[in-house]
Amino acid sequence: MSAVLVIGAGGMLGRAWMQLLAARGLEARAADLPTLDLADDASVAAHVVPGLRAVINCAAYTDVDGAEADEATATAINGDAVARLVARCDAVGAPLVHYSTDYVFDGHASAPYATDRPCDPLNAYGRSKRVGEVALLASSGPHLLIRTSWLYAPWGKNFVVTIAQLARSRPELKVVDDQRGRPTSAEHLAWLSLELLERGQRGTFHGTDGGECTWFDFASAIAAAVAPECVVKPCSSAEFPRPAARPAYSVLDLSRTEAVLGPMPDWRDNLAAVLERL
Numbered sequence: 360m361s362a363v364l365v366i367g368a369g370g371m372l373g374r375a376w377m378q379l380l381a382a383r384g385l386e387a388r389a390a391d392l393p394t395l396d397l398a399d400d401a402s403v404a405a406h407v408v409p410g411l412r413a414v415i416n417c418a419a420y421t422d423v424d425g426a427e428a429d430e431a432t433a434t435a436i437n438g439d440a441v442a443r444l445v446a447r448c449d450a451v452g453a454p455l456v457h458y459s460t461d462y463v464f465d466g467h468a469s470a471p472y473a474t475d476r477p478c479d480p481l482n483a484y485g486r487s488k489r490v491g492e493v494a495l496l497a498s499s500g501p502h503l504l505i506r507t508s509w510l511y512a513p514w515g516k517n518f519v520v521t522i523a524q525l526a527r528s529r530p531e532l533k534v535v536d537d538q539r540g541r542p543t544s545a546e547h548l549a550w551l552s553l554e555l556l557e558r559g560q561r562g563t564f565h566g567t568d569g570g571e572c573t574w575f576d577f578a579s580a581i582a583a584a585v586a587p588e589c590v591v592k593p594c595s596s597a598e599f600p601r602p603a604a605r606p607a608y609s610v611l612d613l614s615r616t617e618a619v620l621g622p623m624p625d626w627r628d629n630l631a632a633v634l635e636r637l
C-alpha cells in the first residue's frame with residue numbers, strides 16, 4: 360500500500376495525523392523543517408514523489424501576530440509555496456489535503472460561515488492563507504481544502520495547554536468574552552480529514568468541533584476541569600490589544616461535513632477527552 364506524506368509532521372495537527380495513521384496501520388512518511396522546507400522547491404520535489412496515497416499539508420506560518428509585521432514571509436509560506444505544492448501534487452497525481460482558517464472571513468457575521476461564503480480576511484495571516492486557498496481552488500488536481508479554527512491538542516502551544524497551566528498557578532484569569540467561534544481538537548480534525556479523504560470527498564469543507572462558545576466560555580470549561588478554585592472573569596478584546604485584529608464572530612458552518620460524517624461532537628466532549636490526558 361502506498362504511503363501518506365505528512366508535511367509539518369512535528370506541528371500540533373501533524374502529530375495528530377501521524378498518530379492516527381499509525382493507529383490505522385497506514386504507511387506514513389513524516390516531513391518537517393529542516394529536511395522539507397515548503398519554500399524550497401527542491402526539497403518539496405524530493406518528498407512529493409509519484410506513488411503517494413496522499414499528501415497532507417499541516418505546515419504553515421502560524422504566527423498570527425507576527426504576520427502583521429512580516430506579511431511577506433507569511434504569504435511566501437502560506438500562499439506562494441502552497442501554490443507550488445499544489446502544482447507538484449498535481450504533477451505526481453497525489454491528492455492534497457490542505458488546511459486553512461476561519462480568519463479568511465470578515466468576522467462580522469451573525470450566523471455560521473458557509474464554505475462558499477465570499478472571503479474577506481481581516482488580518483495579514485488570513486490574507487496569506489487566502490492566497491493558498493485560491494491556488495487550491497484554481498487547481499484541477501484532487502484536493503481537500505479544510506478550514507478549521509481554535510485548534511488544540513494535549514501537545515504543542517495552544518489555548519487549552521496555556522489556560523490549564525495558568526489556572527493551576529493563578530487565583531484569577533481574565534479572558535475575552537466578545538469573540539465567538541468553534542474550538543477544534545486536532546485529533547478530531549485529523550480523523551474527520553482522513554474520513555473525508557478515504558470516502559472520496561474533494562473540495563472545500565469546514566472541520567471543527569460542534570457547538571460554539573467565546574474564549575471566556577472555553578477558558579471557564581478548562582479551568583473548571585483542572586483547577587476549579589481559579590476564578591475566570593470575562594473581559595473585552597479592548598483590554599488585551601494585539602497586533603492582529605481578531606474576528607468577533609468566526610463560527611464555521613459544518614453542514615457540508617456533517618452531511619458526509621454525521622454530527623460533529625460537541626466541543627465540551629472533545630475538550631474533556633483532551634484534558635484527561637494533560
Ligand SMILES: NC(=O)c1ccc[n+]([C@@H]2O[C@H](COP(=O)([O-])OP(=O)(O)OC[C@H]3O[C@@H](n4cnc5c(N)ncnc54)[C@H](OP(=O)(O)O)[C@@H]3O)[C@@H](O)[C@H]2O)c1
Pocket residue numbers: 366367368369370371372373391392395396397398416417418419420421436458459460461488507508509510511515
Ligand atoms: N492553530 C490554530 O488555532 C489554527 C487555526 C486555524 C487554522 N490553522 C491551520 O491548521 C494548520 C495546522 O496548524 P498547527 O496549529 O498544527 O500549526 P503548528 O503547530 O504551528 O505547526 C506548523 C508546522 O509547520 C512547520 N513549518 C513552518 N514553516 C515551514 C516551512 N517553511 N516548511 C515546512 N514546514 C514548516 C513548523 O515547523 P517548526 O515548528 O519547525 O517551525 C511546524 O511543524 C495550518 O495550516 C494552520 O494555518 C490552525
